[in-house]
Amino acid sequence: MFGVLSPCVAHLDEELGAQWRAHLCGVCLALRSSHGQLSRLTTNTDAVVVSVLVDAQRESAPELVSAGRCALRGMRGAKVVSASDVSVRLGATASLTLASAKAADVVAERAAGVASPSAARAGGARWAEPRLRSRALADAPVSAAMGGGELLTQLGAQAQVESGSVSLVEITENAASAGAAVFAATAELAGVPGNQELLAGIGRDFGRCAHLLDAVEDLERDRAGGDFNPLIATGTSVEFARAECVRLVDAIRVALDGVRLRDDRLLRMLLIGGLNRALVRVFGPGPDAVFTSPGHRRQPQLPPFYKRVLPWMGVYCTGYACCADHTNPCNGRRHQAACNGCDCCDVCDCCDC
Numbered sequence: 001m002f003g004v005l006s007p008c009v010a011h012l013d014e015e016l017g018a019q020w021r022a023h024l025c026g027v028c029l030a031l032r033s034s035h036g037q038l039s040r041l042t043t044n045t046d047a048v049v050v051s052v053l054v055d056a057q058r059e060s061a062p063e064l065v066s067a068g069r070c071a072l073r074g075m076r077g078a079k080v081v082s083a084s085d086v087s088v089r090l091g092a093t094a095s096l097t098l099a100s101a102k103a104a105d106v107v108a109e110r111a112a113g114v115a116s117p118s119a120a121r122a123g124g125a126r127w128a129e130p131r132l133r134s135r136a137l138a139d140a141p142v143s144a145a146m147g148g149g150e151l152l153t154q155l156g157a158q159a160q161v162e163s164g165s166v167s168l169v170e171i172t173e174n175a176a177s178a179g180a181a182v183f184a185a186t187a188e189l190a191g192v193p194g195n196q197e198l199l200a201g202i203g204r205d206f207g208r209c210a211h212l213l214d215a216v217e218d219l220e221r222d223r224a225g226g227d228f229n230p231l232i233a234t235g236t237s238v239e240f241a242r243a244e245c246v247r248l249v250d251a252i253r254v255a256l257d258g259v260r261l262r263d264d265r266l267l268r269m270l271l272i273g274g275l276n277r278a279l280v281r282v283f284g285p286g287p288d289a290v291f292t293s294p295g296h297r298r299q300p301q302l303p304p305f306y307k308r309v310l311p312w313m314g315v316y317c318t319g320y321a322c323c324a325d326h327t328n329p330c331n332g333r334r335h336q337a338a339c340n341g342c343d344c345c346d347v348c349d350c351c352d353c
Contacts (some may be wrong), residue, residue: 005271021192034139051081057261090145147181
């Protein structure tokens with residue numbers, strides 16, 4: 001999955017952990033129900049947090065439905081938010097919008113000469129972008145609430161901004177505007193218009209912070225490849241970027257106190273806690289941290305995609321997990337065979353989630 005926010009589920013109690021999984025799987029189901037199995041690959045944790053934000057503002061909790069066994073849950077069933085619920089529909093639309101914008105950016109950067117993606121990657125992005133765009137705009141009421149068409153056009157012009165801008169504020173403005181639009185849409189869809197102004201500000205700060213975090217993570221790779229990077233282009237130091245990200249996270253924390261919410265526990269753990277984890281992941285522990293870890297300040301670069309996905313496919317997509325005890329390649333945990341001596345046909349409802 002994609003996204004700046006990577007919630008630490010181990011720090012959630014049983015109730016909040018169940019709520020997180022209900023939204024995560026709900027967004028995934030909404031993508032599958034409306035756009036097919038392959039659309040589930042666009043699931044974005046930031047968009048799932050947007051789904052949680054809609055739920056947190058409403059007067060009552062969303063309807064939960066039973067979902068069948070899923071490989072990503074170790075072949076277990078679960079209670080998830082219904083795919084028809086507006087919260088996960090917004091999460092699904094946001095996931096597709098981000099994926100479409102990323103594909104368009106790859107194509108535009110190659111055309112503008114500010115990055116050098118491989119021909120295969122650029123070709124794949126060129127093929128995927130119009131398909132992702134049409135799916136991102138398919139849920140008309142939700143897309144209209146977040147201004148989907150205008151948002152995609154604005155994000156699609158990012159390469160032009162990068163090729164002509166010298167200001168860090170200018171370069172991160174599109175991400176900030178996109179964040180503002182999506183966060184403000186949660187208030188409209190939740191029926192709490194009084195929250196729109198505050199949430200637009202929170203979304204703006206989140207979008208700008210996410211862009212800066214991404215720039216720092218990509219800094220060494222972009223420098224080695226001669227590709228565009230906001231920090232290199234504007235002569236911005238990593239120390240300044242860190243201070244700016246800390247300022248933005250603090251502003252989000254303060255603004256969130258003024259938002260009218262039914263239950264803010266999970267949202268704060270995911271949004272504020274997730275941003276703090278991202279700061280540590282990208283910049284390393286702060287100077288005032290009590291506990292520090294040895295080694296490099298940032299995590300090593302992930303192995304190639306095929307090395308990460310092939311072990312998972314071998315365990316779950318071949319049916320091995322149904323018939324034998326196995327280790328989940330994603331988290332290293334051992335799981336019992338899904339069949340567990342029963343009729344194998346009982347596990348064939350995997351497609352329900």
